[in-house]
Amino acid sequence: MSAHNRLFEEPFDRVDLAVEAALASLPEKYHGPFKTANHGTSNWGGTGRIDAFFTVEDHAEPQTKSFFIKTASGPTGLAMLTAEFESVKAIHAISPDFTPLPIASGTFASETSTHFLISVFHKFIPDRLTDPVEFSSRLGRLHMDSKSPTGNFGFPLQTYAGNLPQYTEWESSWEKFFAKSLRLALDLEIAVKGPDPRINALSPVIFGRVIPRLLGPLERHGRRVKPALVHGDLWYGNAGIDSGTDRSMVFDAACFYAHNEYEFGQWRPACNKFDQRYLDAYHQVVPKSEPVDDYDGRLDLYKLRFNAHVSALYPSNQGLREQVIGDIKDLIERYGSK
Structure with missing residues (x-):
């Protein structure tokens, strides 16, 4: 043992x-x-x-x-x-x-x-969710008060969500960083579940059209994306309320510097309990990035990255792969045209 x-x-x-x-x-x-x-x-x-x-x-x-x-x-x-x-x-x-x-x-x-x-050690209150306003405003301040040591996206070392690595090499462009991050997640998923002709056929559209369509505008026309420190694996199970202070805390972090909205790809699946109240409270502190019209699409793209990683974490769960395929098809239908 x-x-x-x-x-x-x-x-x-x-x-x-x-x-x-x-x-x-x-x-x-x-x-x-x-x-x-x-x-x-x-x-x-x-x-x-x-x-x-x-x-x-x-x-x-x-x-x-x-x-x-x-x-x-x-x-x-x-x-x-x-x-x-x-x-x-x-x-x-x-x-x-x-x-x-x-x-x-x-x-x-x-x-x-x-x-x-x-x-x-902190004792957390069992089975009690964080308050949307208190928690989301604190998260927003973390994102906005953080500063990348290089001014770029990434982290000084590779971080892990579960027992699998994430892409954290320094990149000056968020679009390029995210594309490499998604590529690693999909490669890990394919490595444990085997190749899938649907992924092979659809991936070029995701990388060649959808990512440039949704993330390119964030860095055009004088816009820039601030590299914000994100928790990196912020589902509701990695947050709690300290019983001594009655304030929210986060743990089990898998950090890197990213577009702050990336954090919410983890909030997108229906099983997550960080619902619209948390997003609304967050955006009272931190406005949505421009162009705002692409906000929902960006979060669904970020959701794909999380779902691909989760599918890789659980090799025997074939339903998670079908979820990834569904995410890819949905994004291509909405944003994959030339």
């Missing part, structure tokens, strides 16, 4: 030495005994809670603080957790109370094939 499964099987009073060292390096100087327990779920690794103790000189009894830990195995697990750590750091630097404070990422000393990410 791998270390990331053993770690949370039963509560116990020790942690891996690398985790202990990361906590001991904090200003409070956390020390054992550490109490650990399973907490939450993840499709791609283990998740748990660590209660750590520290001593304050004017207190006779040790004080405690809780941390969230996520673990994953192998080279992909290391890349995933490193990317998530850097993503959460980027969000936290702009909006410190919108995501848990990231503490460290690294590799277990006891089992070098297992890797970890640690952040401050």
